[in-house]
Amino acid sequence: MATTTxxxxxxxxxxxxxxxxIEPDVDVVGSVGSGQxxxxxxxxxxxxxxxxxxxxxxxxxxxxxxxxxxxxIRFESILTAGFSVQIEEAPDLTAPWVVYALHELxxxxxxxxxxxxLLSQLQPxxxxxxxxxxxxxxxxxxxxxxxxxxxxxxxxxxxxxEIPDLHQKRSSExxxxxxxxxxxxxxxxxxxxRHLSFVRMRLPEVMAxxxxxxxxxxxxxxxxxxxxxxxxxxxPGIYSAVGLPGWRTWKQVHASRFAIxxxxxxxxxxxxxxxxxxxxxxxxxxxxxRHLSGVDRIGEALPS
Numbered sequence: 001m002a003t004t005t006x007x008x009x010x011x012x013x014x015x016x017x018x019x020x021x022i023e024p025d026v027d028v029v030g031s032v033g034s035g036q037x038x039x040x041x042x043x044x045x046x047x048x049x050x051x052x053x054x055x056x057x058x059x060x061x062x063x064x065x066x067x068x069x070x071x072x073i074r075f076e077s078i079l080t081a082g083f084s085v086q087i088e089e090a091p092d093l094t095a096p097w098v099v100y101a102l103h104e105l106x107x108x109x110x111x112x113x114x115x116x117x118l119l120s121q122l123q124p125x126x127x128x129x130x131x132x133x134x135x136x137x138x139x140x141x142x143x144x145x146x147x148x149x150x151x152x153x154x155x156x157x158x159x160x161x162e163i164p165d166l167h168q169k170r171s172s173e174x175x176x177x178x179x180x181x182x183x184x185x186x187x188x189x190x191x192x193x194r195h196l197s198f199v200r201m202r203l204p205e206v207m208a209x210x211x212x213x214x215x216x217x218x219x220x221x222x223x224x225x226x227x228x229x230x231x232x233x234x235x236p237g238i239y240s241a242v243g244l245p246g247w248r249t250w251k252q253v254h255a256s257r258f259a260i261x262x263x264x265x266x267x268x269x270x271x272x273x274x275x276x277x278x279x280x281x282x283x284x285x286x287x288x289x290r291h292l293s294g295v296d297r298i299g300e301a302l303p304s
Contacts, residue, residue, distance in 0.1 A: 009201055010096040013194055017103040024114035028187050030180040032121045037061045037178035042171055044234045045249065047256040056242045063238045065171075065181055066124035068164055069115040071233050072188075074131075075160040076108040082147035082157070100198055107191050118184060126237035130228075139232075142225060151210040151279065152217045152225075157199050158273060159226045161192050163233070163266040204277040218279045223288030226270070230263050261304065264294035268301065275299055 022028070036054075038061040040046060045060065052060070083101045090098055129135060146152045168185035171177045177185075207215070234253055240246035253259055271293050274280040280289065285299050294302050 006201060006205065007096045010100050010198065013198055014096065014100045014103055017100070017107065017194060022110070022187065022191070024110055024117075024187065028114060028183060030183060032062075032118070032180050033178050035178070037065055037122075037181050038171055039174055039176035042174060042177070044253045044256075044258055045239075045244075047258050048249070048252055050244070052242075060238070060242045062122045063124050063126050063241050064234065066119055066122040067126065067128070067233055067235065067238055068167060069118050069122075070124070070128070071229075072164055073112045073115050073119075075164075075229075076112050078143055078147065079108055079157060079160065080105055081143075082153045085147055086150060086153075097198075097202060104195055104198065107195070111188055111191065114184060114187070118181075124241070126235070126241040128232065128235045128237050130232040130235055139228075146225070149214055149217065150206045151214040152222060154199055154203050154206050155218050155222045155270065155274065155279075156225060156229075158196070158203075158270045159222075159229060159267065161196050161199070162269055163226075163230060163263075165189055165192055165196075166262065166266040200273055203273055203279075207274075207277040207279045210279070215279055218274065219286045220288060223286070223292040226267060227263075227292055230259075230266075234259065257304075260294070263292065264301070267293045268295065271295065271299060 036058040040057060043057065043060055044064060045052075083105060087093070087098055087101060092098075130139060146156055168189055172182045172185035172189065174182075207218075210218075231250075231254060234250070236246035236250040238246075239249035239253075271280065271285070271289055274289075275282050275285075280286070280299075282299050283297055285295060285297050290296065294304075296302055
């Protein structure tokens with residue numbers, strides 16, 4: 001039996017994307033209901049024992065969904081910038097990966113438009129302190145750094161897909177999630193499954209061409225960026241918007257079992273792909289990855 005090449009597998013993804021064009025303004029219609037859009041057990045503060053009113057829980061649920069959507073829009077703009085840089089630098093513009101990257105760019109812009117529609121309905125009040133001032137300036141410098149370094153960029157693409165994907169999976173599968181929110185999450189996860197497949201296919205090739213410096217960035221710098229990315233999704237502004245002490249609640253949330261389990265479960269697949277691609281050695285998993293994913297030096301999950 002003939003072995004399927006990488007280019008052939010990527011061509012299949014392009015064919016599938018061409019056949020399954022979903023226009024969210026037509027195919028994902030509806031609006032958010034007036035009730036609590038996420039159940040209490042999916043809220044980030046669930047482990048803190050806070051005595052919140054029904055209105056605070058309703059507002060907090062809306063703010064948390066909006067924060068994920070907001071971060072999704074910003075991440076997809078970074079993804080678009082990174083792939084655009086790589087296409088501009090590509091020696092062969094007819095390469096299958098270039099064609100699929102263009103499919104992905106089109107799909108990501110549709111996702112962003114849907115998330116913007118969702119934000120307009122949720123009307124969040126929270127302001128993310130990590131996007132402004134000194135924090136925002138540092139974030140923009142890091143973004144410019146990573147979009148021009150393919151190994152680090154592909155690692156961050158995995159992180160940007162895996163973390164919200166797990167959160168959206170949990171919310172879309174829960175019967176008490178707002179029906180429109182659940183529909184948006186199912187649509188997004190269906191589309192992102194192809195994007196994850198593409199990145200996983202290309203990652204070994206990208207890592208094989210990486211310099212020692214680029215590999216070091218993936219081993220030591222990437223976990224720190226991913227941790228910062230995760231911290232920025234459930235940010236202090238969410239809690240301030242519902243009358244809680246913002247920074248104190250944020251620290252408590254990120255030290256809670258909810259956040260640790262979500263972070264570990266979402267980032268372990270990233271580490272597995274990096275080990276499979278040869279970017280991280282089993283038995284010598286760096287400390288940053290061990291902390292981020294809750295694993296030992298081999299890469300095996302530690303007990304909760």
